[in-house]
Amino acid sequence: MTHPLRSFLLHGSSLILLGLAGLAFAAPKHAVTLYDEPPKYPANFTHFEYTNPDAPKGGTFREAGFGGFDSLNPFISKGVAADEINLIYDTLAVQSMDEPFTAYGLVAEKIEKAPDNAWVRFLIRKEARFHDGTPITADDVKFTFDTLMEKGAPMYRGYYADVDRVEVESARSVRFVFKHAGNRELPLIVGQLPVLPKHWWAERDFAKSNLEVPLGSGPYKVGRVQAGRSIRYERVDDWWAKDLPVSRGFYNFDTIQIDYYRDNTVALEALKAGQFDYWLETSAKNWATAYNTPAVANGQLIKEEIQNRNPTGMQGFIFNTRRPQFQDRRVREALGLLYDFEWANKRLFNGAYFRTRSYFDNSELGSQGLPGEEELAILEPLRGKIPAEVFSEEFRVPATDGSGIIREQQRRAYQLLQQAGWRIDGDRMLDANGQPVSFEFLLAQTEFERVLLPFKRNLADLGIELVIRRVDVSQYINRLRSRDFDMIVGGFGQSNSPGNEQREYWHSSSADNPGSRNFIGLKDPAIDQIVEELINADSRQDLIAHTRALDRVLLWGYYVIPNWHIKTWRVAYWNRFEHPKVTPLYDIGLHTWWVRPGLEQPSEAQQQATEEAVQ
Incomplete structure (x- = not known):
């Protein structure tokens, strides 16, 4: 899979009988896998092995965006959404980066699916909260699904096409019933659903594209926004999920700053001038010839190739x-x-x-x-x-x-x-x-x-x-x-x-x-x-x-x-940063990186000067 969703259903009395059979034999689990094989990480795991659970928190991470943005709503077809806006949202489950497809609970403490994959149930953690302190409930999950299907980008209607309905069973239990049984991937894909706050959207038009800062529940919240030019995300110190095994070692930067450039050639020069910190190089010519600078020679700007074990598509x-x-x-x-x-x-x-x-x-x-x-x-x-x-x-x-x-x-x-x-x-x-x-x-x-x-x-x-x-x-x-x-x-x-x-x-x-x-x-x-x-x-x-x-x-x-x-990711980054010695099999794992202790951080004035220099 590479995104969200699918499905199937049962009819008449057979639906009731199979549903009861599912209740009899299904057991809630901390993780679900595609073919019901045991997950790599057991229920008592403490962190993913490609993270550093003791990574220091702090500092600023500066990235480059391309073009611009005019929306903070990534779920609709109107406007261009800001990069990394997904950081403000939590999903029902998260996929590990070193297994082909295993989903571990995030908002969901446990996941229960029918033996024939005719439905999946998510049991929501009692500590799950939006940034305003409001608990995340099954109503929010149902609201999110219904809203994305009705008002979201058309891709959601295709991705979740085989979900028949969402049932709120209690404040902390929600069940997705499928149109057909037998789709092994659909229970895992439903777990990718971001959970939106029903109470916040109640008086807002979801289909409208604008720059109003939305309410989320994730590890970051939106800080400063300069329309089309830059956006800053600020780490949520009291993020409800920060101590969960699926979160330890992630999201170590206090702020993530994204400045937008209209030309990648200009952006690369800005990287070499120290105006931002990290660059994923996609040009072979640049990788071979454009980094002959003193900063690379003396080790300040690091060039690294990280093995990519994904199908290249x-x-x-x-x-x-x-x-x-x-x-x-x-x-x-x-x-x-x-x-x-x-x-x-x-x-x-x-x-x-x-x-x-x-x-x-x-x-x-x-x-x-x-x-x-x-x-x-x-x-x-x-x-x-x-x-x-x-x-x-x-x-x-x-x-x-x-x-x-x-x-x-x-x-x-x-x-x-x-x-x-x-x-x-x-x-x-x-x-x-x-x-x-x-x-x-x-x-x-x-x-x-x-x-x-x-x-x-x-x-x-x-x-x-x-x-x-x-x-x-x-x-x-x-x-x-x-x-x-x-x-x-x-x-x-x-x-x-x-x-x-x-x-x-x-x-x-x-x-x-x-x-x-x-x-x-x-x-x-x-x-x-x-x-x-x-x-x-x-x-x-x-x-x-x-x-x-x-x-x-x-x-x-x-x-x-x-x-x-190519079979590697080519990355260039300033030596203020470190990443775990074990890199994930199927991702760069950028959000597991951290700032090396003791190295100077860009001051607020420097950050603002950089923002003003963009474009």
């Missing part, structure tokens, strides 16, 4: 198949042949990247070779409805010699385009309707233009015009929500336990939801079937077979031009 140039020109698979395949990764990796990326070859790359979930027996059992019923190559060929991304000369790829691309009814007239490519071919690539990042320019030249060699359109972050998000784009660069992140979020990516039900991540516009019954079966997989091996089958169908559909990935 798929980053790529995404086709919006709602556009007529991209609805023919041959056209998408042809355009993919014109992207020369090997040249870009050598000339632009200092050879730092691996070409992405799967939607589940860097994991056992990705397809390879020809489909095996278990995959064929999934794919055979769909023969004739999915590309025939799925059964007979191993998918391979196009490869060049890196010289920049791609005549063979261009010849093959032109053949495919001719098969699709396209033709060259003079120096312009005409589509099947006789119209000159021109499409727009929508961008928000300045630094990505250099990656697209060689692709643009290769397209121009075949008479195809690529228009690179760069817009600000707000406009970019609005155009994504309204599906007003031809192509974008985007990603489909994956976890070690894919599940309900796959509906958000590929399912027909999400194609027309403006808040979903179905950027491609997929509406394919065959893909829908695989996704539903994947979500209801009843074993790890069954899950792997379904991810591999899905991977093959998506790859042979040529819905994206695969980009690249």
Whole structure:
């Protein structure tokens, strides 16, 4: 999984009988796992092993945001929410960072689920409080769920689609009943629900985007806000959950300051000048060449690569198949042949990247070779409805010699385009309707233009015009929500336990939801079937077979031009900070870091000067 939700239900008298059976055999637990295997941490554990329970508290941690923000409500489709706003909210449960998918209670002291996963019950801790001292109750949980489903971003309606209803059983007991039994992931996903204060929202319009500071219950609260420019979070000293095993060693900074930059190149220079403290580097060129500074040489600014054991997912140039020109698979395949990764990796990326070859790359979930027996059992019923190559060929991304000369790829691309009814007239490519071919690539990042320019030249060699359109972050998000784009660069992140979020990516039900991540516009019954079966997989091996089958169908559909990935996180940070010696398997674990004792902190005046210098 990678986000929130799913489900199932029972009908008539069978519902009553199964419900009673669940009451008889289910037992509340401190943690729940996907396949009912024992969790890594027992009920009496004191802290996660990737945290330092004795980490000192204090100091300021300064980050950089990109673009700006105009909202403190991250749950709706209006506006751009401030980074890290989730820090002010507590969730029913939290996922450990060193297990594929195990949920441990946070607001919920115990979690109880039906043996057949037809429902899940959360027993709320009596000490759980909002920041104003009001107890968190089952009513707040139900209010949150109902509000997100009715007024929240469309992704919630897809993510929680299989939840039938929420029942308040007492002030501290709430039960989620599902539409169907058998979905193993849904009880864990429901645990990701943030709990909002019903009493605070009673006289406010939840659907309205604004900068009113909301009431939360989490480890931080919102401090100073400068609209679009900066936001400061202040640690809650008496946070009700600070001594829980799931919280020890986390949230060690007194304040977290986020200053926004409109250009990542400017932001990197600000990091090296000491105006903020931490940077996740995504540019291979910068990592290789932009840190030749005295601060790095003398150890003040630390460069570190932290191993990333997550599936890398798929980053790529995404086709919006709602556009007529991209609805023919041959056209998408042809355009993919014109992207020369090997040249870009050598000339632009200092050879730092691996070409992405799967939607589940860097994991056992990705397809390879020809489909095996278990995959064929999934794919055979769909023969004739999915590309025939799925059964007979191993998918391979196009490869060049890196010289920049791609005549063979261009010849093959032109053949495919001719098969699709396209033709060259003079120096312009005409589509099947006789119209000159021109499409727009929508961008928000300045630094990505250099990656697209060689692709643009290769397209121009075949008479195809690529228009690179760069817009600000707000406009970019609005155009994504309204599906007003031809192509974008985007990603489909994956976890070690894919599940309900796959509906958000590929399912027909999400194609027309403006808040979903179905950027491609997929509406394919065959893909829908695989996704539903994947979500209801009843074993790890069954899950792997379904991810591999899905991977093959998506790859042979040529819905994206695969980009690249690395197998580490590249981070740069000032040596005022330390992190635990044991890093989590599946996360950077940034909120387990702390300030080294005795080192000078930025003064209030310095912080304010930094804020005023931003932008």
